[in-house]
Amino acid sequence: MRIEDLTRDEFSAAINLDPIIILPLGATEAHGPHLPLGTDSLQPEWVADQLAERIGALVAPPIRYGMHSSTRNMPGTIDLSFDTLYHLISDILESLVRNGAKRFLVLSGHAGGSHMTAIKEACRRTATAYDSRIMFLSDYDLAAELAPRRGVAPGDGHGGEVETSRIMHIRPDLVGDDRPEGEFISHGFMVLPDPECCFPQGFAGEPAKATAELGEELNWHVVKRLEELIMRDGL
Amino acid sequence: MRIEDLTRDEFSAAINLDPIIILPLGATEAHGPHLPLGTDSLQPEWVADQLAERIGALVAPPIRYGMHSSTRNMPGTIDLSFDTLYHLISDILESLVRNGAKRFLVLSGHAGGSHMTAIKEACRRTATAYDSRIMFLSDYDLAAELAPRRGVAPGDGHGGEVETSRIMHIRPDLVGDDRPEGEFISHGFMVLPDPECCFPQGFAGEPAKATAELGEELNWHVVKRLEELIMRDGL
Amino acid sequence: MRIEDLTRDEFSAAINLDPIIILPLGATEAHGPHLPLGTDSLQPEWVADQLAERIGALVAPPIRYGMHSSTRNMPGTIDLSFDTLYHLISDILESLVRNGAKRFLVLSGHAGGSHMTAIKEACRRTATAYDSRIMFLSDYDLAAELAPRRGVAPGDGHGGEVETSRIMHIRPDLVGDDRPEGEFISHGFMVLPDPECCFPQGFAGEPAKATAELGEELNWHVVKRLEELIMRDGL
Amino acid sequence: MRIEDLTRDEFSAAINLDPIIILPLGATEAHGPHLPLGTDSLQPEWVADQLAERIGALVAPPIRYGMHSSTRNMPGTIDLSFDTLYHLISDILESLVRNGAKRFLVLSGHAGGSHMTAIKEACRRTATAYDSRIMFLSDYDLAAELAPRRGVAPGDGHGGEVETSRIMHIRPDLVGDDRPEGEFISHGFMVLPDPECCFPQGFAGEPAKATAELGEELNWHVVKRLEELIMRDGL
Amino acid sequence: MRIEDLTRDEFSAAINLDPIIILPLGATEAHGPHLPLGTDSLQPEWVADQLAERIGALVAPPIRYGMHSSTRNMPGTIDLSFDTLYHLISDILESLVRNGAKRFLVLSGHAGGSHMTAIKEACRRTATAYDSRIMFLSDYDLAAELAPRRGVAPGDGHGGEVETSRIMHIRPDLVGDDRPEGEFISHGFMVLPDPECCFPQGFAGEPAKATAELGEELNWHVVKRLEELIMRDGL
């Protein structure tokens, strides 16, 4: 159930049941020539909707902007600063706490290091300042658990077979047919002013191998793993 | 055309045509017992999509959070601070400028005073720092032009006949049937710690008079007026 | 009574009577060829002094700097940023609260949108964080109530007949004789990098029609309306 | 000549002559039982007006708020934070630079350590970022040069014989007759949460010895020394 | 060569040779009952000194404070905020750039996620704003490469066999003899207000197995790997 679809009174009634609030965090980011810029939004939003239905959670309005480094200079990437992202998530969580929410699943489609830290610090601030329980992760990490068992190559990553398969399941109309191989070129520990040189093709992996069937399996794997984690860790 | 649905290369091609970028800004805000919390998101997003189709603009991923005062303490309102909202819009506009965009229509569904100022200052910063043209307004103000000519009462406002009609056209399934009358109680120039007392029912106007037909007319009026303004002011 | 003229002990005695503290906020801003840069300071300071005498209020030291947009690039306008203005007013109000003050009338001579929002947000912060009552407005808005009834033209505004008349009453020596007509040219909803183009002459209205008599009437109208509002709204 | 008394065009003409801009900085601060809270405003403003007349300088609108430590908890002291004061002065200087001003005398009546640093850092920022020359000092330090030669006791300081004499010359009506002796009690290098304990009477020195004649001599000494310093250091 | 041991002129001569500047970043952090709080400072400082001698680099004055989460509430941990750490490293790098430095190795003994992001963002800002090359890593990660090949258990981590061995080599006098086993207890993706519960003993691994010989090998491994990386990545 999307919070934005509820009236004031329906929201009040729902919040009284102490539901988990899922906050899906996307991005607008270049994902190679074959995937839409909203790839990182589509995945966690689909997962959030399915999971919410299964466990009776509420889904907060998604954010479709994040913080980017290696793709920052590629066409179509829209970038927030660390501070903006931190305060955006802090404000939303704090406002939901004022509304009576106590349990949160913050689910990010994008998994860049600084992006994750900005969100994690916002979660930490909320967990420390209020009596709230927060789980925070990227659904990408759960999908990547299953991938090797389904023959996905080790170097698969940003815009690769896993992400392409998942989008082929969610929005097949947005996936292009021209799907060459993409390579990640490590620059070790150098902090680069032009980090896009790490992705000469703009993505990493073999999207040509992607299928909607694999995507469906990966997407449902994420949903089920989240159910398990919520149960196991007592969110 | 939604930017998030384009691939990197489709976006590059589109931006080379110097399109207007429409950034729809919504909110998650209590709108009385009969309207969904996402009321202020639904309206500008509908308008943005229709307008984009007519004039060949690109629609950036919507933001569905804003800054609120009088409804801040009502259930379901999620509130950003002034600074967060300012930096959020600044970052997005600046990032789009880096991507080559030069013309922007920033369209806010919510029209609260401080909310509008935060966005306007972000627009001003971008217009001043870069060579870009920006039009910024609330679609509410354009809808309100037509309202009196269609018999809407003068006191109609937040969550009233205009907004209810517009949502009945866009998402009739989200509008409740219990639609009493709502009153705005002025407290003059007092700056209140509990400004929700200005809206005892949580909205202002006669939503019982709302119809999908009026909503359709209002929604299209907004689209057409925007077309005229863009032409007249040479955006 | 000006706070700055009291000794420590006189201030202590006065504050124990729970007086209203009037904080007059001016500006240093171009007002056409005929009016002094301190026009927006002179008006609220005169009003504050008269009102204080009538109701036994204390007048805090005036601020003569504000935030400007349309006149920002005209000679003589001195401009604070939004954040500076917000923190300045916040600090002063908070410091007065620590001193025991509980009731405030914040009176701004300048009425620009972002300027007013910066001050309003500072008032809101104080009203919310402490047990204090705050009324905030521009005296311009009260003067403008009476103007049409005295034959002032509808387009009268910044530096026009109303302001010129009021300064002719307060400081006639500072008003110039060359008073052509000034026009406001709307640019609709465009956010302009050069907003001074809205005021080709630097002001709007017919200052040639201004008289000290009208000014006197307007100035006293403001004082009396403030008395009524303070009574009505129970400041 | 006060900038606020000039019209836009008079200001333009004046600034073209490359005048020194004097910015008088006061305070609202407890000065014992005998002196007004505006003591630190009256002194630099008087000096600024006299000096401006002698050397053809422009006087910017005064600020009557500063940053305080040892008197912060005394009745009537109104306190800005370090950051607010820094940004206030920075904004004003930068705005004047944009207006064409190149030479500044920033003259503070209050001489507290952190207060002076906040202003000095704002001056330094302006001097470094723009091609401008800035002299910054407290007029108190110049008055204190002469004091020992006129028999003022070594421990004289805040609210003492020097300041009382100077106010007796400028605004004798604001000086009280009850003027006991005040003592400064050093707490060495301790950073105190209650630093007002350093001034049990709220001031330091023998204000009973103050005279308007001494005040007049001190005030003119400051004016003349400033003239010399401006000449000597080529402001 | 430590920068702090050079005179102004020796520094000038050295910087003209375009040396690598090594900035060693430590921490003051609880490391179980057997290791000193300065464990994370001792390691990168030793490495920096050895490496500097071998490649002719300059060592900047070390920082011995960092940002901590899981050990934050343990006795002896001293914690900087994200923003403080970011600005500290930014200021130092920028100041060194102004001094003519162009190549940096930023070497952190502590490897916590948010700590590393704060430093990385500071490095990124410098690399982007100036023409400088920066390598940034934790020496811990290099030591951990060798550890499994020397029989260190997979769960070894904070304060474990690797760190204990390294300190036994550098400062044996600071290592305690009571060295029980320590366990890391994962809480999955929960963001905890009391993250110290992840380290019931305050460290992870088998420090009883630590030896100075292993420490010496690990320490030199780090030095040599850094030499290789600097060569390979053309710092």
Added chain:
Amino acid sequence: MRIEDLTRDEFSAAINLDPIIILPLGATEAHGPHLPLGTDSLQPEWVADQLAERIGALVAPPIRYGMHSSTRNMPGTIDLSFDTLYHLISDILESLVRNGAKRFLVLSGHAGGSHMTAIKEACRRTATAYDSRIMFLSDYDLAAELAPRRGVAPGDGHGGEVETSRIMHIRPDLVGDDRPEGEFISHGFMVLPDPECCFPQGFAGEPAKATAELGEELNWHVVKRLEELIMRDGL
């Protein structure tokens, strides 16, 4: 006893005895051709270690970076901003307070005005927000008490006979033999963009007269005076 040399449990035991925590603050700053850049670090660190031994205090990890104005543009000076320095000291003090510390001696080797204010404001914030006692000073000021009695010339200052003597006692190997005379050239109250012009030689005084014997006496004078002050002011 250095905090960084203690284990977690040793630190816990020590803090329970309510010790004074000494925080030595140094700098990396040009001190003429004859003194090392770390001059301002060596002095307070030596003092802190001696004093700690005599009174049973704990020494926190030193900071070797500060804020500089007149030497900012000289080779080897590394500069923090006011805000960075303020937050750095605030964070460390607050973290130590959370650890149970209640008494602090903050001892700065560098004594520049803005540097001292940044640290003092951080101390003030801590003293006000928590129940802690803080003494803050520069050891330079104590050394300068004795200097005139030992024949040091009045103009001696930055990098002069006092500092050179002290370093000759602490680290004679770091003091150069070429020690001409240095002059301080006052620019009165001008706020200069190039303040290094005040020190044409980079220091002030007659370092040729410096001796290790004088340095030893000065260094011990500082230690003993601190003992007296701690006793007298009841730190």
